[in-house]
Amino acid sequence: MTGISATPNSGPDPLVERRDRAFGRGAKLFYDEPLHLVRGEGASLFGADGRRYVDMYNNVPCVGHAHPRIVDAMARQQATLNTHSRYLSEPAIALAERLTALQRVTESAVFSCSGTEAIEIAMRMARMATGARGIVCSDHTYHGNNTVVGALTNLPAGDKRHADVRSIPFPETLRPLVPGLTGExxxxxxxxxxxxxxxxxxxxGQGFAALILCPILANEGLPDIPETFMAKAAALVREHGGLIIADEVQAGYGRSGTWWGYDHVGLTPDIVVTGKPMGAGLPLAATTAKRAVVERFRAETRYFNTFAASPLQGAVGCTVLDVIKEEGLVEHARTLGAELKAALRQRLGLTPGLLDVRGKGLFLAAEFVDADGNPDAPRAFALVCALRENGFLTSVDGAFNNCVKIRPPLVLPREDALAFLDAFDRVTAHA
Known part of the structure; x- marks a missing residue:
């Protein structure tokens, strides 16, 4: 994902200097002035100075920061037993069963610790299942950052630097591939x-193994997708013997107001990847598919991950699913997200530079352009920094980094959403 990094402009900060020495200069930080956070609770984050911020960005703590049931599950399982995956673990097995049942289109799971790992596994699965190597992605995507998966990141359409990867323009209606074309x-x-x-x-000579995409095109800026594209693309992929990999790391787990992003766009994937919100802070990701696809991968690779499919991951992962269901967080994301989106859209034509508001559930993008209609990345960044000063943490995203990215924990209270609208009005009037 696109991050915000900047050099502090108010003189040396001792903690920044320590960080530069410890991490090496260049590790990303958000905002024009780095923010030192020390505590979180629900949708609230607290700075070292005691100031409260409303978290409108982080999807890892999808059920809220420091949720007591998640904390208890982590502590209880770690105090009881945690090992690698070469012993029987009922919690890990239960998590795989529950996850695949929720997805409806998969049967077995391979657990890992990050979305990058899970995407690489998905690519390897597809290549083994099809006997081909070629992967197609969008031209402004992000799926991870190792050498294999990183080859997909922001690869221009038509670029052939990687023999086995091709990208296509991401489908959108705002800036259509052919000006004037609409619909079918x-x-x-x-x-x-x-x-x-x-x-x-x-x-x-690479053949075609898979099309990989986030079903709601999160990193592309959540564009409105031509209505029949996904169904037609899926039919074409299968006609040519390929598989469809759905990257649900951002779109899944109720974020879009349904359990999975693919439910919104009429897509039936062959392989599903989940990550960030799965462990609510505990490193946990999964690659799921039909049992035959997973078992072929296991037979050909004998894949093993020291920290994956552990009792700890299983216990915490199952608790996250429990909390989402019992607290009605999918429904909350759908209803509050629709209200927030509608309110922001009411500002179209009234807020200077605001071109579009789009998204699904509690995942929205507000896109800004300059007076000539060109993407205005500096304005979006300035707004994000101004929102931070007003107590609301967001980020930028989209193909041009000109979208204010709104992706709060699913527990965001309605009163905080309404307060965000007030802050949005203040900063857009001045920034």
Whole structure:
């Protein structure tokens, strides 16, 4: 994901200097002035100076910071037993069973510790299942940051620096691939680019293994997707023998107002990847698929991860699912997200530079442009910093980094959402 990094402008900060020595200069920090956080509770974060901030960004603590049931599950399991995965563990097995049942399209799971690991496993699974190597992604995506997965990041359409990866323009209606095209014709134009990428991989001897995407195109800025694109793209992928990998690291776990982002866009994936919110702070990710696909991967790789599929991961992962269900957080994300989106959209035409507001559930993007209609990344960054000064933590995102990214924990109280709207009005009037 695109982060915000800047050099402090108020003189040396001793903690920043220590960080630079300890981590090496260049490790990313948010905002124009680094923020030192020391505590979290629910949708609130607290700075070292005691100031409260409303968290409108972090999806790792999806059920809220320091949720007592999550804390208890972590402590209780760690105090009882935690090992690697080469012993029987009922909690880990239960988590795989519950996760795949919720997804409806998968049967077995491979656990890991990060989205990057889980995406790499998904790519390897697809390549083994199809006997091909070619992967197609979008041109402004992010799926992880190791050498294999990082090859997908922001790869321009038509770029052939990686023999086995091709990208296509991400499907959107705001800036259509062919100016003037809408509806079915626009969807067909994007599908044609997908076909060209598939044929190019085949012509180069790589074959075609999979199309990988976040179903709601989170890092692309949550664009409105031509209505029939996903169904047509899926049919084309399967016609050419490929699989569909759905990256649900951001879209899943109720974030979009449904359990999975693919439910919003009419997509049926073959492989599903989940990550960040799974452990509510405990490193936990999963790659799920039909049992035959998973078992082929296991047979050919004998994959093993020291810290994955542990009793601790199983216990915490199951508790996260319990909390989401019992506290009605999917429904809360759907209803509060719709209210917040509608309120922000009412500001279109009234807020200077605000071009569009879009998204699903509690995952929204407010896009800003300059007086000439060009993407205005400096304005978006300035607004994010101003919102921080007003007590609300957001970020920037999108293909041009000109979107204010709103992605709070699913427990965001309505009163904080309404207060955010007031702060949004204040900062957009001046920043």
């Amino acid at each position: 014709a626009l969807a067909d134009a994007y599908v044609a680019r997908l076909l060209a990428a598939i044929e190019d991989l085949k012509a180069g």
